Amino acid sequence: MLLGRHLWLVAVSFTLIGFLGSPGAGGAEPPFHPADEPFEAPVSVVSVTPVPAAEAFTLPEAAGQDWHTVTQPLEEVRAELSQDPWAKAFADSPPGPAPRLNFPPFPVERNGAVEHFVERFQTGARREVVGRWLDRSTQYLDMIRQVFSRKGLPEDLAFTAMIESGFNPLAVSRAGAKGLWQFMEQTARRYGLKVNRWVDERLDPVKSTEAAAEYLEDLFEQFGHWFLALAAYNAGEVKVARAVARSQSNDFWTIAHGRWLRDETKQFVPQIQAATLIAREPERYGFQVTPEALIASEVVRVPFSVELKQVAALAGLPPESLRDLNTELRRGVTPPDGPYALKVPLGSAAAVTEALEKLSARKAQAAKRPPVRAAKRSGSPPAAGIHLVKPRDTLSGIAKRHGVSVEDLARINGLAEDARIYPGDQIRLTASILPSEREPAW
Numbered sequence: 001m002l003l004g005r006h007l008w009l010v011a012v013s014f015t016l017i018g019f020l021g022s023p024g025a026g027g028a029e030p031p032f033h034p035a036d037e038p039f040e041a042p043v044s045v046v047s048v049t050p051v052p053a054a055e056a057f058t059l060p061e062a063a064g065q066d067w068h069t070v071t072q073p074l075e076e077v078r079a080e081l082s083q084d085p086w087a088k089a090f091a092d093s094p095p096g097p098a099p100r101l102n103f104p105p106f107p108v109e110r111n112g113a114v115e116h117f118v119e120r121f122q123t124g125a126r127r128e129v130v131g132r133w134l135d136r137s138t139q140y141l142d143m144i145r146q147v148f149s150r151k152g153l154p155e156d157l158a159f160t161a162m163i164e165s166g167f168n169p170l171a172v173s174r175a176g177a178k179g180l181w182q183f184m185e186q187t188a189r190r191y192g193l194k195v196n197r198w199v200d201e202r203l204d205p206v207k208s209t210e211a212a213a214e215y216l217e218d219l220f221e222q223f224g225h226w227f228l229a230l231a232a233y234n235a236g237e238v239k240v241a242r243a244v245a246r247s248q249s250n251d252f253w254t255i256a257h258g259r260w261l262r263d264e265t266k267q268f269v270p271q272i273q274a275a276t277l278i279a280r281e282p283e284r285y286g287f288q289v290t291p292e293a294l295i296a297s298e299v300v301r302v303p304f305s306v307e308l309k310q311v312a313a314l315a316g317l318p319p320e321s322l323r324d325l326n327t328e329l330r331r332g333v334t335p336p337d338g339p340y341a342l343k344v345p346l347g348s349a350a351a352v353t354e355a356l357e358k359l360s361a362r363k364a365q366a367a368k369r370p371p372v373r374a375a376k377r378s379g380s381p382p383a384a385g386i387h388l389v390k391p392r393d394t395l396s397g398i399a400k401r402h403g404v405s406v407e408d409l410a411r412i413n414g415l416a417e418d419a420r421i422y423p424g425d426q427i428r429l430t431a432s433i434l435p436s437e438r439e440p441a442w
Contacts, residue, residue: 024236025183106154106226108276117274122285131287133166138291140167144209151213159275169205178202181212191215198335204328227252227269235265296346297325305336306359314355321345389425402429
């Protein structure tokens with residue numbers, strides 16, 4: 001009776017905030033389908049009539065949907081900075097707060113639903129995909145385990161990322177969820193991740209993992225069991241709270257027998273269970289993990305907005321080296337609103353710093369040069385490489401029309417990116433229009 005009254009209060013409270021409640025990190029949409037993996041349309045799971053809790057329900061053989069799975073076996077966290085590429089990323093960070101709860105271990109159960117996915121992952125058509133994700137996981141597992149361990153969370157929760165994204169930090173779902181942890185934009189902002197025109201920190205493996213850990217902490221505090229917390233991570237807190245109240249149970253497997261949760265959410269938890277079992281002992285299930293190298297990096301603080309390709313060129317780095325390490329930068333440019341901690345290949349900090357000094361000097365020189373203005377309107381057309389401003393023209397419109405970036409256009413003309421321009425102004429399109437006004441080659 002007391003349980004029923006408690007669950008009724010939970011349902012009422014969440015009904016009142018239903019329209020304000022957050023969807024799960026990945027919303028309630030099917031999980032991410034990587035572009036390089038074959039797509040399989042979801043098949044609805046047949047409703048299962050409730051049975052006694054001691055009996056495990058089994059998903060039909062034909063049941064299933066696209067999934068994201070497993071990782072390498074657990075190994076000891078490497079403490080030495082020289083051995084652990086992620087340790088350096090945490091070394092300069094202030095120590096985080098003490099864990100809020102003494103979280104219990106993540107339980108791994110074997111029942112019909114879990115065995116269904118173990119079999120599918122091990123011998124099904126997706127076996128090759130699972131193998132690729134096992135290999136890919138070697139880049140991120142140590143980092144996630146360190147974050148979770150520091151917060152007192154069970155390290156096996158790392159395998160949630162296998163099901164969410166296949167350990168692809170650039171994963172994007174049909175619903176717009178992004179990153180290793182498939183955060184929706186609203187939830188990402190709630191947990192401190194920046195999402196704006198310049199930066200999308202859902203694509204930053206470390207920052208998104210920190211946010212995911214905090215979210216999982218909150219979900220466990222709310223529901224008191226990891227299975228319900230993971231169900232809420234997928235479907236949203238409100239939907240799971242309603243399912244708990246309507247089923248009059250706080251046991252996930254009992255709730256999964258009914259119609260209170262979507263099939264995707266019912267399958268989400270046993271998929272993580274199956275992923276954990278396989279990832280603990282991949283050889284037992286016939287997988288040979290080939291570790292993928294992680295690019296070791298260090299951080300350089302950038303005091304102003306710069307294009308990554310310019311910095312890479314001046315520093316003598318491969319064109320995509322900085323972009324690959326800073327996937328959260330949406331436009332390949334550091335944000336204009338202040339200093340930015342730029343990740344650079346290990347050992348390249350001095351070269352990048354020198355490149356930034358050169359760019360700073362050029363930026364200061366360009367700022368002193370006034371833009372070419374039309375003293376008088378004449379009937380003769382503008383010189384090659386010059387755009388004559390017309391009514392309603394903007395720098396961004398001119399840049400798009402001529403296939404150049406707004407940043408380059410503003411720099412060449414000594415203007416701010418949001419500068420106002422006027423009809424009759426002449427805007428340089430390149431940095432080498434007149435011999436006497438050539439800029440240094442970029």
